Amino acid sequence: MSQSLAKECNELKERYDTCFLKWYSEKYLRGVGAANDNECSGLFKEYSKCLQGALKERGIDKLLEEAREDNRENDAAYMTRKKCESPSIMLHRGLLTFLESTIYTHSHSR
Amino acid sequence: MVLTHTTKDTYTHPFPTVTLAYFLRYCSPQLNPFATHVLSTDTISSHVDPDTGRLHTTRIHLKKSKMPPAVMKLLPTSLTGGASDKASYILETSVVDMREGWMSTESRNLNFVGVLSVVEKQLYKVPAEQNTAPNPTTDVETTVVFRSRLGERIRDRLGPQPQTAAALVPAQQEGGGGWLARLGARGVQRSIESLASTKTIDQLSKSREGMRIILERLRQTGIMGALELRKMARERAAETV
Numbered sequence: 001m002s003q004s005l006a007k008e009c010n011e012l013k014e015r016y017d018t019c020f021l022k023w024y025s026e027k028y029l030r031g032v033g034a035a036n037d038n039e040c041s042g043l044f045k046e047y048s049k050c051l052q053g054a055l056k057e058r059g060i061d062k063l064l065e066e067a068r069e070d071n072r073e074n075d076a077a078y079m080t081r082k083k084c085e086s087p088s089i090m091l092h093r094g095l096l097t098f099l100e101s102t103i104y105t106h107s108h109s110r
Numbered sequence: 111m112v113l114t115h116t117t118k119d120t121y122t123h124p125f126p127t128v129t130l131a132y133f134l135r136y137c138s139p140q141l142n143p144f145a146t147h148v149l150s151t152d153t154i155s156s157h158v159d160p161d162t163g164r165l166h167t168t169r170i171h172l173k174k175s176k177m178p179p180a181v182m183k184l185l186p187t188s189l190t191g192g193a194s195d196k197a198s199y200i201l202e203t204s205v206v207d208m209r210e211g212w213m214s215t216e217s218r219n220l221n222f223v224g225v226l227s228v229v230e231k232q233l234y235k236v237p238a239e240q241n242t243a244p245n246p247t248t249d250v251e252t253t254v255v256f257r258s259r260l261g262e263r264i265r266d267r268l269g270p271q272p273q274t275a276a277a278l279v280p281a282q283q284e285g286g287g288g289w290l291a292r293l294g295a296r297g298v299q300r301s302i303e304s305l306a307s308t309k310t311i312d313q314l315s316k317s318r319e320g321m322r323i324i325l326e327r328l329r330q331t332g333i334m335g336a337l338e339l340r341k342m343a344r345e346r347a348a349e350t351v
């Protein structure tokens with residue numbers, strides 16, 4: 001796989017990924033890997049332990065929490081949306097550039 | 111405001127191979143030349159449900175962003191999530207059910223959600239009528255939902271202090287008026303959503319192209335060949351560092 005977001009976890013990630021892909025293709029896909037505790041569990045624990053610190057350090061744990069909250073908010077907001085304030089009148093060139101670049105970020109990641 | 115885009119597609123590969131390609135799609139640029147923008151991929155959870163036999167996986171991808179730094183400086187951290195201006199985090203969740211023959215996936219951006227939230231859902235499945243066909247295929251339906259809440263989020267987060275989103279944008283922008291205030295948050299949101307939708311249609315074809323390349327590789331060399339290629343690429347990269 002590509003790199004881990006934390007360089008120090010690359011080695012552990014690599015070992016886990018290789019194990020996972022083998023298990024997935026040779027066992028799970030053939031219907032013999034349905035057990036939760038598979039041969040990659042140990043490797044995953046080590047990799048995960050390494051990754052936890054990196055997730056905290058980069059604030060990703062908070063982003064994950066927010067994503068969960070957003071889901072709840074979205075559901076609520078969808079039901080009780082109010083009418084909007086002012087209409088859109090002029091789209092300025094600078095704004096368009098800004099929008100396009102913002103959007104590119106997201107659509108590019110699809 | 112919400113904009114939705116749905117496409118249907120068929121891969122001329124068996125379902126198990128397609129699901130494997132899904133996990134491999136950001137593996138390395140050697141396997142998928144359309145994945146050069148993916149900086150990192152990490153698995154944060156993976157387990158098989160003992161009752162259903164379904165495999166649940168959660169991963170986080172870090173992808174290169176084309177957002178100009180100047181734009182990022184204009185946006186308050188409440189919008190950017192305090193992340194680096196060079197990349198954005200994508201949360202990917204997937205469920206594979208081999209017994210029933212389907213895989214359901216969801217990807218969403220974790221930062222910039224105040225500007226634009228993009229949620230892509232895919233359902234891969236074995237076509238019901240083709241179970242016994244000599245050349246098995248896999249159907250996929252992709253739905254992307256765009257939602258901008260520019261302006262709303264800021265008020266939500268900061269409460270009554272800044273009354274409009276424009277209050278947080280430097281005053282020199284748009285000659286002091288603040289573009290958000292003039293345009294109306296809803297108008298801007300709609301524009302963001304429709305622009306995003308247009309761009310995404312282009313991007314979706316690239317992502318399909320990437321999947322096809324991996325699928326061809328798997329057909330030619332199998333999983334072990336793909337793993338070997340990945341290993342070689344990694345060693346080459348390590349040598350050049």
